[in-house]
Amino acid sequence: MAVTMNDVAKAAGVSLKTVSNVINNYEFIRPTTRQRVLAAIEELGYETNLTARSLRSGKTNMLGLVLADLSIPYYAELASDIMKAAWRRGYRVLVEQSGNEAAHEKAAIQGQFRSLTDGLLFIPLALGAEEIIQGAGTKPLVLLGEYVQDPRLDMVLIQNQEAAAAITTHLLAGGRRRIAVLGAADGDTTGSAGLRLSGYKAALADAGVEYDPTLLVRCEWRRDGGAGAIARLLDSGAEFDAVFGLNDALALGALHELLVRGKKVPQEIAVAGFDDIEEARFASPSLTTVAPGRAEIAERAVALLIERIESDRETADVRQLEAAFELRVRHSAP
Amino acid sequence: MAVTMNDVAKAAGVSLKTVSNVINNYEFIRPTTRQRVLAAIEELGYETNLTARSLRSGKTNMLGLVLADLSIPYYAELASDIMKAAWRRGYRVLVEQSGNEAAHEKAAIQGQFRSLTDGLLFIPLALGAEEIIQGAGTKPLVLLGEYVQDPRLDMVLIQNQEAAAAITTHLLAGGRRRIAVLGAADGDTTGSAGLRLSGYKAALADAGVEYDPTLLVRCEWRRDGGAGAIARLLDSGAEFDAVFGLNDALALGALHELLVRGKKVPQEIAVAGFDDIEEARFASPSLTTVAPGRAEIAERAVALLIERIESDRETADVRQLEAAFELRVRHSAP
DNA sequence: CTGAAAGCGCTTACAG
DNA sequence: CTGAAAGCGCTTACAG
Numbered sequence: 001m002a003v004t005m006n007d008v009a010k011a012a013g014v015s016l017k018t019v020s021n022v023i024n025n026y027e028f029i030r031p032t033t034r035q036r037v038l039a040a041i042e043e044l045g046y047e048t049n050l051t052a053r054s055l056r057s058g059k060t061n062m063l064g065l066v067l068a069d070l071s072i073p074y075y076a077e078l079a080s081d082i083m084k085a086a087w088r089r090g091y092r093v094l095v096e097q098s099g100n101e102a103a104h105e106k107a108a109i110q111g112q113f114r115s116l117t118d119g120l121l122f123i124p125l126a127l128g129a130e131e132i133i134q135g136a137g138t139k140p141l142v143l144l145g146e147y148v149q150d151p152r153l154d155m156v157l158i159q160n161q162e163a164a165a166a167i168t169t170h171l172l173a174g175g176r177r178r179i180a181v182l183g184a185a186d187g188d189t190t191g192s193a194g195l196r197l198s199g200y201k202a203a204l205a206d207a208g209v210e211y212d213p214t215l216l217v218r219c220e221w222r223r224d225g226g227a228g229a230i231a232r233l234l235d236s237g238a239e240f241d242a243v244f245g246l247n248d249a250l251a252l253g254a255l256h257e258l259l260v261r262g263k264k265v266p267q268e269i270a271v272a273g274f275d276d277i278e279e280a281r282f283a284s285p286s287l288t289t290v291a292p293g294r295a296e297i298a299e300r301a302v303a304l305l306i307e308r309i310e311s312d313r314e315t316a317d318v319r320q321l322e323a324a325f326e327l328r329v330r331h332s333a334p
Numbered sequence: 335m336a337v338t339m340n341d342v343a344k345a346a347g348v349s350l351k352t353v354s355n356v357i358n359n360y361e362f363i364r365p366t367t368r369q370r371v372l373a374a375i376e377e378l379g380y381e382t383n384l385t386a387r388s389l390r391s392g393k394t395n396m397l398g399l400v401l402a403d404l405s406i407p408y409y410a411e412l413a414s415d416i417m418k419a420a421w422r423r424g425y426r427v428l429v430e431q432s433g434n435e436a437a438h439e440k441a442a443i444q445g446q447f448r449s450l451t452d453g454l455l456f457i458p459l460a461l462g463a464e465e466i467i468q469g470a471g472t473k474p475l476v477l478l479g480e481y482v483q484d485p486r487l488d489m490v491l492i493q494n495q496e497a498a499a500a501i502t503t504h505l506l507a508g509g510r511r512r513i514a515v516l517g518a519a520d521g522d523t524t525g526s527a528g529l530r531l532s533g534y535k536a537a538l539a540d541a542g543v544e545y546d547p548t549l550l551v552r553c554e555w556r557r558d559g560g561a562g563a564i565a566r567l568l569d570s571g572a573e574f575d576a577v578f579g580l581n582d583a584l585a586l587g588a589l590h591e592l593l594v595r596g597k598k599v600p601q602e603i604a605v606a607g608f609d610d611i612e613e614a615r616f617a618s619p620s621l622t623t624v625a626p627g628r629a630e631i632a633e634r635a636v637a638l639l640i641e642r643i644e645s646d647r648e649t650a651d652v653r654q655l656e657a658a659f660e661l662r663v664r665h666s667a668p
Numbered sequence: 669c670t671g672a673a674a675g676c677g678c679t680t681a682c683a684g
Numbered sequence: 685c686t687g688a689a690a691g692c693g694c695t696t697a698c699a700g
Contacts (some may be wrong), residue, residue, distance in 0.1 A: 004677060017686045020679065028685050050449045052677035053392065054385045055692050069414055071612065078408035080403055081430055092447075094428055097417055113426075115384045130426050223616045252616055259618040278405065280584055282557045299496040338693060349671045354695065362669055386693035387677050 003046045012040035033036060054219055062092045062259050063305060064117035066108040068100045068125055072222070073277040074247065075123070078144075081122060081298035091118075107120075110135040110314055117311045121301055124148045135224040140308035142301050147191040156301040156321045160192055163325040164199030164228065165206075167272050167290050168244060171333055172207045176242035176270055179204075182229045183221050184248035184253055186213035186282035196274065198248045213315060215240055219250070226253025241269055242333065248273035255332060257285060272332035285331035293323030337380045346374035351557065357382060396426045396641060398451035400442040402434045402459055406556070407611040408459070408581065408628075411497055412478075415632035416455060425452075436460035444469040453639045458482045477636050481525040488642065490635040490655045492626040495527055497659040498533030499540075501606050501624050502578060505667055506541045510576035510604055513538075516563045517555050517580035518590055520547035530580050549574055553584070560587025568595060575603055576667065582607035582614050582623055589617060589666060604667035609621035619665035627657030 005023075006017040009016045021029055021038040028121055040046075047299060054060045063086050066254050067075045083093045094117055097103040109120060119140035122325045123134060129150035132141075143155035171179050197216075217233055219225035223233070230253070233323050235241070243258070245251030251273030255265060263269050265285055273280060276291035300321050308316070343350045348371060355363055356371040374380075381627060388394045397420050400410045403512040417427045428451055429494075439461045440448070443454060453474035458466060463484035464473075475488035505513050515534055517526040532549075538545050553559035560579050564587070565575070577592070578587025585607030589599060597603050598633055599619055608627035634655050642650070 004678095008676080016678085017680095017688080018686060021686080024679085030685065047444075047449060048446050049389075049677055050446050051352065051385055051388045052692090053679070055383075055694085056679040058678080058679095060385065069416070070404060071411045071414040073407060073410070073613075076407070076413075077405045080405040080431065083404070083429070087431075092430075092450075094426065096426075097421075098416065110381075112384050113380060114380050116426075134502075136690080189690075203417070220645065222610065252613075256616040256618050256620070257698095260476050279586075279613055282561070282590040283381070284590050286590070336693095340693080351672080351696095352670060352692085357697085360669095364669065366671080386676090387695070389678085390693095390695040392676075425678080492693055556686080 002049070003044045005046070006048050007044055008037065008040045011044060012036045015296070018176075020107055024254075025106070029229045049135060050169055059309075060116055060118055061090060062094050062117045063302070064096060064108070064113060064120040064122075065093050066096045066098055066105065066120065066122045068123070069100070070095065070280050073249070074275045076292055077277060078298060082302055085299050085302040086306075090304065091302075091306065098125070100125050101239075102131075106135055108130065110137055114139055114219055121305060129153065140305055142308070144297065145192065146195055151320075152305060152318060154319050155260045156297050156304065156323065158192075158297070159322055159325050160195035161199035161202065163274065163290045163292060163327075164196035164244075164246075165203040166199075166327050167288070167324070168200045168203035169207070169275065170288070170327060170329065171242045171270055171272060172203065172209060172246065172334060173241075174266075174334075177209055178212070178215060178240040179242040179244055180215040180217065180230075180233055180238070180240040181246065181270045182217050182226050182250045183219060183243050183260050184215050184216055185218040188218075193246060202243060214238060221247050221250055223249045223253035223256070226250035226255075227257040228253075230254040230257040243269060243271045245271070245273045248275040248277045248287060250281055251287055251289065251332075252279065255287065266331065266333050272333045276328050282329070283332070288333035289328050291328055292321075292328045296323040337378045338381070338383070341378055342371065342374045342380050345378060346370045349393045362520065374582050374624060393643075394450055394452055395638070396428050396451045396454075398430060398454040399427050399441070400432055400439065400454065401457045403431050404429065404665045407583070407613055408609045410627055411611060412632060413652040415629050416636055418625075419633050419636040420640075423636065427637075431539070433458065434459050436465075438467065440597070441471055443475070445472055448473060452643045455635055457641060463487065467565040474639055474663035476639045478631065478635055479526065480529055483524075485654075486652060488637065488638060488653050489630050490657065491658050492526075492631070493656055494529035495536065497624045497626060497661075498530035498578075498580075498608065500533075500661050501542070501608065501622070501661070502537035504622070504661060504663065505578065505604055505606060506537065506543060506578045507601075507641065508576075508604060508667060511543055511548060512546070512574040513578055514549045514551065514564075514567055514572070514574040514577040515578050515580065516551050516559070516560050516584045517553060518550055520550050527580060534578060545665060548572060551580075555581050555584055555586035557583045557590070560584035560589075560592040562587075563657060564588040564591040577603060577605045579605070579607045582609040582611045584664075585621055586613065586617055589619075589621065600665065606667045610662050614662070615664070622664045622667035623662050625660045625662055627659055630657040 005019045009019045096108045123145045129148045184197040188194040217229035219229040255271045274291040276289045280287035343353045430442045455477045518531040522528040551562040551563035589605045607623040610623045614621035
């Protein structure tokens with residue numbers, strides 16, 4: 001029913017191959033032939049059937065992106081950047097929401113889904129390195145985020161420790177001495193929580209400030225998690241003069257709860273986050289945070305993945321890239 | 335290189351067709367045959383090649399979703415809901431960002447992109463009804479949003495006028511008499527802006543309050559647009575006791591700017607929005623807004639589109655569905 | 669219940 | 685520069 005390349009070939013009086021050559025911008029075609037083919041394409045309203053192209057060429061020109069949920073602002077903003085970076089290079093992005101569940105992540109990295117994409121960008125939250133390596137098959141895979149760290153896997157990383165230390169140092173420089181941490185528990189060493197916590201600890205140590213594990217609250221990394229955590233902390237009677245939410249959602253939830261309870265921010269309690277989502281700039285007061293280099297992460301992850309796809313596999317060394325971060329000082333912690 | 339159905343067939347000692355039957359859950363297969371095939375699939379690690387299936391069957395089991403940008407919270411949250419609704423019905427979603435540009439929208443509704451999907455969910459912002467009908471081809475299409483209204487097109491709508499009237503009435507009931515509107519200009523009649531503005535006007539008229547066009551500010555529907563609009567309004571010396579941002583982003587930007595300038599919200603100026611994005615609950619003060627039925631919109635749009643895909647075209651009447659809305663009264667306008 | 673053949677619409681070698 | 689043939693990995697009629 002749809003117009004095929006064969007129809008175009010007949011209309012233009014050339015072979016199938018010539019039409020294919022024109023469409024794929026093959027160099028050596030007589031200009032008049034090209035014109036005739038283009039005219040036929042235009043006239044018939046021909047559109048390439050990408051499914052057929054994929055089947056024959058073995059390439060889909062799609063990248064998979066597995067993340068927890070697009071309703072989480074940091075992931076949505078990252079996905080937007082990734083789609084744009086891919087688009088510039090002639091690829092589309094197929095997003096898969098894992099909902100943070102191991103079963104979904106597993107299905108996404110090994111299932112039929114993979115046959116639709118040439119390579120995968122994966123933000124793992126539930127699966128470990130071993131499971132990823134086992135399950136991922138042979139197509140290229142680049143990890144984002146830092147829940148998983150393994151020398152065998154390509155990844156683009158945030159400078160978690162350094163960035164968390166920088167923001168903690170900023171709070172300390174502002175005279176804060178008792179900095180609560182939302183989103184981690186004492187003893188966490190792995191994943192974003194562990195890395196950011198260790199940056200926090202390092203900054204305290206550098207400043208000669210005592211580390212007090214009773215100032216840590218473990219909770220979901222969402223706004224309501226942050227709000228609930230601050231509520232519990234206040235109810236416990238703990239004393240603190242600053243809050244470091246391990247991501248912006250936590251910090252924004254905490255900020256909300258502090259203001260609801262009549263605390264003055266930043267006069268009584270300073271608040272800082274991590275991610276620099278757009279919302280942070282427009283919070284009241286605006287949120288001090290650290291920008292982990294989202295655009296750079298998107299750009300480099302896409303570039304690396306496509307390089308893997310388009311080069312001969314096997315050969316290349318594992319690549320682990322780090323994005324530059326930047327402190328964003330705003331009113332919640334001047 | 336990859337394991338094919340043929341490999342499975344050989345390993346199980348059956349024909350290709352039988353393997354296909356097992357995979358597609360064809361009923362009448364001898365249990366022992368099924369077992370043998372499943373065992374071979376397991377052993378060889380066979381995965382269906384979805385590209386090949388699509389080419390042959392003419393179905394991709396993917397829905398296209400064209401929206402402006404995932405970094406806009408309302409679209410991100412809607413996309414998340416749509417992907418979940420599609421997933422439940424066995425479909426994936428391929429998102430295309432139009433960046434609000436007509437050329438991108440046109441490419442998305444008529445380009446090769448369409449060959450990858452069985453149908454399209456489209457939030458038009460730049461194209462008109464005529465262009466959509468011309469360009470969209472033969473595959474099913476369901477519109478979301480209300481920039482375009484046309485009796486020939488399937489769509490799922492927000493009750494813009496009614497919802498805008500409800501929130502205006504709420505502000506009036508709180509004693510506000512001079513309600514600024516952000517995101518529309520006097521005379522707008524089409525699209526979300528026009529519809530919401532007309533709801534606002536209707537509510538004023540019902541309450542016998544005069545409509546003052548100098549209280550309208552046209553701007554981009556983003557946080558910084560709202561902030562800039564309020565700044566201009568304040569600088570102009572206009573008097574107002576409430577602000578209605580035609581979406582939450584506008585209202586949140588306005589809220590931020592009002593607080594920066596030392597205005598008390600809601601004591602001096604009440605603020606209300608439209609969309610009920612998650613961020614609204616955690617703003618300080620929390621944002622009064624209207625929930626347009628996002629989950630219902632996602633669910634019904636996906637259901638309608640899939641119904642169109644799976645039934646014989648042509649026949650059915652155009653369907654225009656409306657989602658129910660709900661007022662969310664919070665602290666910015668109690 | 670299962671099989672052998674055809675074909676979806678392209679691109680890929682291979683000729684010329 | 686262009687053509688004729690083969691085939692990517694499935695599902696779809698059609699037989700039996």
